[in-house]
Amino acid sequence: MVDATVNEPSGPRPKRRLSPTNIMLYGTLIVVSVYYLLPLYVMIVTSLKGMPEIRLGNVFSPPVEVTFEPWVKAWAEACTGINCDGLSRGFWNSIQILVPSVFLSIAVASVSGYALSNWRFKGSEVFFTILIFGAFIPYQVMIYPIVIILREMGDFLSAVTGTRIRLMGSISGLVLVHTIFGMPILTLLFRNYFTSVPEELFKAARVDGAGFWGIYFQIMLPMALPIFVVAIILQVTGIWNDFLFGVIYTKPDTYPMTVQLNNIVNSVQGVKEYNVNMAATLLTGLVPLIIYFVSGKLFVRGIAAGAVKG
Amino acid sequence: MTASADAPGTTAARSRDKTAKRPVRFMRNLTAKVATLPMILTALVIFVGCTLWTIYHSFTGSRLLPAPEKWVGLAQYERLWDTRRWLVSIENLAIYGVCSLILSLVIGFTLAALLDRKIRGEAVFRTIFLYPFALSFIVTGLAWQWILNPDFGIQSVVQGWGWENFAFDPLNNANIVIYGILIAGIWQGSGFIMVIMLAGLRGIDEDIWKAARVDGIPVWKTYVFVIIPMMRPVFVTALVLIAAGIIKVYDLVVAQTSGGPGIASEVPAKYVIEKMFQSQNLGQGFAASTMMLVSVLVVLIPWAYLEFGGKRRG
Numbered sequence: 031m032v033d034a035t036v037n038e039p040s041g042p043r044p045k046r047r048l049s050p051t052n053i054m055l056y057g058t059l060i061v062v063s064v065y066y067l068l069p070l071y072v073m074i075v076t077s078l079k080g081m082p083e084i085r086l087g088n089v090f091s092p093p094v095e096v097t098f099e100p101w102v103k104a105w106a107e108a109c110t111g112i113n114c115d116g117l118s119r120g121f122w123n124s125i126q127i128l129v130p131s132v133f134l135s136i137a138v139a140s141v142s143g144y145a146l147s148n149w150r151f152k153g154s155e156v157f158f159t160i161l162i163f164g165a166f167i168p169y170q171v172m173i174y175p176i177v178i179i180l181r182e183m184g185d186f187l188s189a190v191t192g193t194r195i196r197l198m199g200s201i202s203g204l205v206l207v208h209t210i211f212g213m214p215i216l217t218l219l220f221r222n223y224f225t226s227v228p229e230e231l232f233k234a235a236r237v238d239g240a241g242f243w244g245i246y247f248q249i250m251l252p253m254a255l256p257i258f259v260v261a262i263i264l265q266v267t268g269i270w271n272d273f274l275f276g277v278i279y280t281k282p283d284t285y286p287m288t289v290q291l292n293n294i295v296n297s298v299q300g301v302k303e304y305n306v307n308m309a310a311t312l313l314t315g316l317v318p319l320i321i322y323f324v325s326g327k328l329f330v331r332g333i334a335a336g337a338v339k340g
Numbered sequence: 341m342t343a344s345a346d347a348p349g350t351t352a353a354r355s356r357d358k359t360a361k362r363p364v365r366f367m368r369n370l371t372a373k374v375a376t377l378p379m380i381l382t383a384l385v386i387f388v389g390c391t392l393w394t395i396y397h398s399f400t401g402s403r404l405l406p407a408p409e410k411w412v413g414l415a416q417y418e419r420l421w422d423t424r425r426w427l428v429s430i431e432n433l434a435i436y437g438v439c440s441l442i443l444s445l446v447i448g449f450t451l452a453a454l455l456d457r458k459i460r461g462e463a464v465f466r467t468i469f470l471y472p473f474a475l476s477f478i479v480t481g482l483a484w485q486w487i488l489n490p491d492f493g494i495q496s497v498v499q500g501w502g503w504e505n506f507a508f509d510p511l512n513n514a515n516i517v518i519y520g521i522l523i524a525g526i527w528q529g530s531g532f533i534m535v536i537m538l539a540g541l542r543g544i545d546e547d548i549w550k551a552a553r554v555d556g557i558p559v560w561k562t563y564v565f566v567i568i569p570m571m572r573p574v575f576v577t578a579l580v581l582i583a584a585g586i587i588k589v590y591d592l593v594v595a596q597t598s599g600g601p602g603i604a605s606e607v608p609a610k611y612v613i614e615k616m617f618q619s620q621n622l623g624q625g626f627a628a629s630t631m632m633l634v635s636v637l638v639v640l641i642p643w644a645y646l647e648f649g650g651k652r653r654g
Binding site: 055056058059062063065066067068069070072073076084085088089090138139141142145146149150151154157158160161163164166167168169170171172173174175176178179209210213217241242243267270271272273274278288291292295296304307308311314315318319321322323326329330333334 | 368369372379380395451459472475479480487492496497531532536609616628630
């Protein structure tokens, strides 16, 4: 695993700060920064303008008259099909999907990672290898059989419990799907972490008579808190930003926020309200952006750990 | 094998602590086996089982429902490669893939190298370059759809500055629409490659730089002839990551162009989803997704061989 925790620059500071090299260096960085910041800036200013101003002015000019009406409209009134209760519906759906998915996927993956590093059994490495290679299989290959599995499992559970349980087209089904597809990256993350824990610690606990769950809850879990934070960041951004699974495994009234956003903005009916669209887009991007800006280096660690295998 | 051990699992686990060694090998570590059951099931049922299921059904004439009994051989594949929409998708993916590989690597490495020159405000620049990666492809696509809007976006702004004939309308021009998507894709993903490259650069020994300076080698030459060859593993990792991301391109296209104008910006992932869930042509969807899998394997197998096969021998 490549450690992406980026160190602070070391060594002596350059002596001449305004040398031609430095001017070029900072010049390039600032120009590139403009390219990266431009979309965010344009989204913000557009979402604060009224429609007449958008039709007359240019996208880069700051709003003459700041209005928050597009934000209110995007949140509470924007229409998808016949529903006109805005993005708030998608937001709450996404929250309902997010919380159990993050909890379940991390619980399952951390236990698996722990078992794979401390309680190896015959064949455990084989399953792990399949899991890691599975991460590279395009989702499209597995999507349809999973539809069938969810449908059959729902029918089976309904028959067993006597109540009507639906997995396909419901939030619980999507939670299962997120748990499954989060597993390769998270298991790798936890396995690598638990492997780095000194083995003496584990052996000492074994001598003291602690079992599988005892060691997990009393020793490994408290020690692995930083890696849990990394996993939470990884999963929250990943699941919040998901579109493919949401559009396939849920129905219109349980669509997550990204799917609803796309339906609002790309709907063909009615006059396009660009300011409302941009406010809606910003609203959807807000959760991962806040996580990104608050978590800083942990975010970087998460994506690097999740991405770099082997 | 493990599934059948589910029922006696709890009792066996409890008694294991009393008797240190059980005669039956299978009972050893039973709690661990039960605890990893979700992982084992995911690996076997989803990753292996579902993949094989799809491959098998790609040889059948499934339409609305999977029809395992209607074996049609390679007919679905023949039809697939006769469909213009699929060919356009493949062509788009190839253009997008090659451009985004090269651009991501070049931009990612250049930015990382610039940030590694011991500059002030490194954290600020890094934050700016990476923030798009936190956003979803839907948000990215919609933001760029607005910026590239011909009536209000960049085109109209530049025309307003006096260049009346300036034309930059990639999203409505079938010939260049894929480059419009590329701009957004690079914006979203290049920061991530930069982070990986930066981590690689930080792993390079300071003494290399000192030696290069003593020998009077210019900075750019040190990068090209010393640092980049040293960072081969990092480049390979980045390459695999970018390639894995390219094949998945779906949401970005859906949000930015919905495949249009016409079918000019279709991609394979979108073709699969539409065949499966909209035009009720499952067999085509299975065949197309199997082709996606094949293209992944073409990249993955040589990489895995170089990466792991080499180690075992060496």
